[in-house]
Amino acid sequence: MPKVIVNGNELFYRRMGSGDSTLVFIHGLLMDNLSSWWLAVANAAARHADTLCYDLRGHGLSERPPTGYTVADGVDDLLGLLDTLGIEEPAHLFGNSYGAVVAVAFAIAHPERVAGMVLIEPHVGAEGLSDDELGRLSAGLDEALTGLFRPDVKQWLETKGGRKMNRLVASWKGFLTETSLIDDLRQTKTFSDEELSSIKCRVLLVFGEESDIFERARVLVDRIPDAELQVWRDLDHLVLRDAPARVRELVLEWVRSAEAARIGGQALAGH
Amino acid sequence: MTELTDTTIGAGPQPSTVQEVLDTVSSLIIEVLGDDYLLESPITMDTAFEEDLELESIEFVALAEQVELRYRDGIDFVSWMGEMEVEEIKALTVGDLVTFIATSLG
Numbered sequence: 001m002p003k004v005i006v007n008g009n010e011l012f013y014r015r016m017g018s019g020d021s022t023l024v025f026i027h028g029l030l031m032d033n034l035s036s037w038w039l040a041v042a043n044a045a046a047r048h049a050d051t052l053c054y055d056l057r058g059h060g061l062s063e064r065p066p067t068g069y070t071v072a073d074g075v076d077d078l079l080g081l082l083d084t085l086g087i088e089e090p091a092h093l094f095g096n097s098y099g100a101v102v103a104v105a106f107a108i109a110h111p112e113r114v115a116g117m118v119l120i121e122p123h124v125g126a127e128g129l130s131d132d133e134l135g136r137l138s139a140g141l142d143e144a145l146t147g148l149f150r151p152d153v154k155q156w157l158e159t160k161g162g163r164k165m166n167r168l169v170a171s172w173k174g175f176l177t178e179t180s181l182i183d184d185l186r187q188t189k190t191f192s193d194e195e196l197s198s199i200k201c202r203v204l205l206v207f208g209e210e211s212d213i214f215e216r217a218r219v220l221v222d223r224i225p226d227a228e229l230q231v232w233r234d235l236d237h238l239v240l241r242d243a244p245a246r247v248r249e250l251v252l253e254w255v256r257s258a259e260a261a262r263i264g265g266q267a268l269a270g271h
Numbered sequence: 272m273t274e275l276t277d278t279t280i281g282a283g284p285q286p287s288t289v290q291e292v293l294d295t296v297s298s299l300i301i302e303v304l305g306d307d308y309l310l311e312s313p314i315t316m317d318t319a320f321e322e323d324l325e326l327e328s329i330e331f332v333a334l335a336e337q338v339e340l341r342y343r344d345g346i347d348f349v350s351w352m353g354e355m356e357v358e359e360i361k362a363l364t365v366g367d368l369v370t371f372i373a374t375s376l377g
Contacts, residue, residue, distance in 0.1 A: 002336065014332065014336065016349050017349060033328075033329045034329070034332065035327075035328035035329045035331065035332050036328070038328075038332050039328060039352075039357045039360055039361075040357050043349050043350075043352035043353035044352075044353035044354075045353075046349045046353065047349070047350060047353050055329075060329045061329060061332075061333060162325055163325045164325035164326075164327055167327065168327065244356070244357045245356055245357075
C-alpha cells in the first residue's frame, strides 16, 4: 500500500504515469476520497503526465487523527507529501469542492510550488460573500451529523443499507463525532482580497449553473488575476460526480495547453 | 462453426491462465475486504465488484494497486482504466478484470 508519513500521519496516495508536468488531485470533504478523481480523471491523465492523487487526512485509506483538520493542516500535509515524494517543480493542482479550498490556500502560501489550478466548485470563503454563504459549509456538516442519527435513517440502514452503505455511514459518523473536524472547519478563514489577488498562476474555475455555492464564482473570478470562469449547464455542486467525462476532457486539455506553453517557453528561451 | 486457427488460439488467454488469474484475483479481493468478506457465495467470473461484493470505490483503488503489484509490467492497468468511463468501471465484474489480466499476459 503506498503510504507515507506526513506530519505524523500516514497518507495514502497513488502516483501514476510520467511526463514533464506533475498533476496533483485533491478531493472533497467527509464523504469523498481519492477514488473520485482516480475513477474519473487520474488514470486517463496519467498517460500524459506524472499524476498524483491522495487521501486527505481522515479520509479514505489515510490515517484519521483526532485533531488537525484546519485548511492550514491540509496545506502542510500537501507540502509534506510533495517534499516526501520529491516533487519540487511547480505542480498543477486540481481541487474539487473542499479540495479546491486546500489548493487555493496552498497556492497563496507556496506560490513557487504551483504551476496552475483547476478548481471545480471551490468552496472558498472570500470577502464580499454573504454570511449565509460563508456559514454553508459548517451548516452542511451539522445537517449531515443530525441526519445520520435520525431514527428513520438508522432503520433504513439496518434493513436496506447493505454492507457498503453501513460501512460508509459508520465511517462518516466516526469522523464527525470522534475528531475535531467540525470545530476545525468552523475556524476556516475567509480569504482576503489581497490573498486572492496574490495568486499569479493561471486558474480555471468550473461551477455548475445550479450550484448552491454559485455566489462564489463571480467573487473569485473578480479577485484572482488570471482566472477564467466556466459555468456548466444543468449541473449543481456535484460537477465531478455528474459530469466525469467532461471534467476529464477539461483536465486533458489543460495538460495539452500546459505542455504547449512549456515547449513555447523553452523555444523562446533558446532564442 | 468456425475452425480455430493458430492466430485465434494465440490471441486469447489459455484456460489454465484464466483459472490461475481468477484464483489470484480472488485472494487479492479477500485480502482487500478483510473481515468484511462474507463467504456467502464463491467469487466467480460473473461476480460484480460493486453490485455483488459491494466494494467501495476506495477499496477498488486498493485492489487495483494489489493487482498492479502482483503482475507489475505484465499489465498496463492505468491505460485500461483510462479508457473507461466511470460507469463502466463501476459495472466491472471479476471476469472483466481476470480477462484483461490473462489477455495481457498472453
